[in-house]
Amino acid sequence: MSAVTFHIRPPSERERNEAGFRLQKVIRPRRGGETVYVGHGAPAGGAGAGARPRFALYRDLAGREPLGFVVRPVAGRSSGVRLAVLGPRGEALGELETPAKRARWRxxxxxxxxxxxVLAGHGGTATSWVVFVVLSPLWLVVNLLWAVGGSGDAAWSLPVRTAWRRRQGFRAPLKYHGMTGRYRVRTDRLDVRVAYAQAVVHGSGSAS
Structure with missing residues (x-):
C-alpha cells in the first residue's frame, strides 16, 4: 500500500518573497510525497465557459510546474459548492462538493x-463521536477549570476527524486526523492531486 502523509501550513516569509504567484498555503509532507505550493493560477487554455480559478497546486515556487488546478463553478444540484479539480492540461481529475452553509451536524x-x-467524508467519525460522548464529563470539568482560570480559551471541541470512503467501503482512501491536523491519502486508491485539493478546501472551511 502506497500512502502519503502531509500537513497544510502557512508559507514562510522566505517562500512568500520567492513565489512567482500569490502564495496561500504550503503542503508539507510528513511521509512520502513532496512539498507542494498552493496559490493563484489558471489552467492553460482556460477551464471552460463560466469557470473561475480558485487555486492552483505547484511543484515549484516559480509557478512553472503546475500539478493541477481547482475552479468553480461547476453546474450541480447540491446546496453546497461544487468545484472541479483539473490536471495541468485541463483534464478532469474529479469534483469536490462542500457542505451547505446550514449544515451543522456532521x-x-x-x-x-x-x-x-463517490467518496464521502463526514465531520467526525462514528468512533470519534463515541469517544467524545464517553469523555464529555471530563471535558466539561476541564473547560470549567479553564474558565475559572480566566485564560479566555476553551478546551472543548467537537470531533473533527474525517474519513473519506465509499458508502460500502471499509478502508478510507483519505483521512484527516483532527488532533494533529494531519492528512493521509492512499495513493493506490485516490489521485494525490485530488487529495491535496480536498485537503486545501477542507482546511479552509469555505469554498466560496
Whole structure:
C-alpha cells in the first residue's frame, strides 16, 4: 500500500518573497510525497465557459510546474459548492462538493471521481463521536477549570476527524486526523492531486 502523509501550513516569509504567484498555503509532507505550493493560477487554455480559478497546486515556487488546478463553478444540484479539480492540461481529475452553509451536524464533504466513485467524508467519525460522548464529563470539568482560570480559551471541541470512503467501503482512501491536523491519502486508491485539493478546501472551511 502506497500512502502519503502531509500537513497544510502557512508559507514562510522566505517562500512568500520567492513565489512567482500569490502564495496561500504550503503542503508539507510528513511521509512520502513532496512539498507542494498552493496559490493563484489558471489552467492553460482556460477551464471552460463560466469557470473561475480558485487555486492552483505547484511543484515549484516559480509557478512553472503546475500539478493541477481547482475552479468553480461547476453546474450541480447540491446546496453546497461544487468545484472541479483539473490536471495541468485541463483534464478532469474529479469534483469536490462542500457542505451547505446550514449544515451543522456532521457536515458532508464529497469527492466525485471520473470513474463514478463517490467518496464521502463526514465531520467526525462514528468512533470519534463515541469517544467524545464517553469523555464529555471530563471535558466539561476541564473547560470549567479553564474558565475559572480566566485564560479566555476553551478546551472543548467537537470531533473533527474525517474519513473519506465509499458508502460500502471499509478502508478510507483519505483521512484527516483532527488532533494533529494531519492528512493521509492512499495513493493506490485516490489521485494525490485530488487529495491535496480536498485537503486545501477542507482546511479552509469555505469554498466560496
Amino acid at each position: 457536515p458532508r464533504h464529497e469527492i466525485r471521481l471520473p470513474d463514478g466513485r
